[in-house]
Amino acid sequence: MILSDWDIKIYLEKKLLVIDPIFEDTVRENGVDLRFGNEFCRYIRSSNIVLDSARSSVDDVIECVKVGSEGFVINPLEHILATTLEWVELPHDLVGFVNLRSTFARLSLYIPPTIIDAGFKGQVTIEIIGGSLPVRVYPGQRFLHVIFARTSSPVYRPYKGKYQGQKGVTLPRPD
Helix, strand or coil, X not given: CECCHHHXXXXXXXXXXXXXXXXXXXXXXXXXXXXXXXXXXXXCCCCCCCCCXXXXXXXXXXXXXXXXXXXXXXXXXXXXXXXXEEEEECCCCEEEEEEECHXXXXXXXXXXXXXXXXXXXXXXXXXXXXXXXXXXXXXXXXXXXXXXXXXXCCCCCCCCCCCCCXXXXXXXCCC
């Protein structure tokens, strides 16, 4: 079942769901909007580097920056990593389905399907893929919409993975 704004507010009031900071326009009709943080990372294009998903670190092929009011430009077809301003904590009976707000989709940006697992705690690192034209984005802009669904029962094993407690953009971590 997808939670309504009423249900979300009850979860927040009881501190079962945590979103910090929270703004007047965070809770929407059937989900919450999250904002860009101030950290963005982009991959450095190189034709002779092959990323190894089992072993490699991406530290030598990615550059991360903190931005202010000048914003950050997402170039055409570029894959970047961004973080949310908000810290979120999901209880053991909620899952978050992450979508790009339609304003940004209409600017030709895209995000792959993304789930926030039951029990997750941290800032959300999200991949954004550039469209056909450069797009400038700014810290503090609402860019994600998260829809919460209640599981049929609390999950037996809540999320305790390698990204638990992440702050800022968290780069890929091999298993």
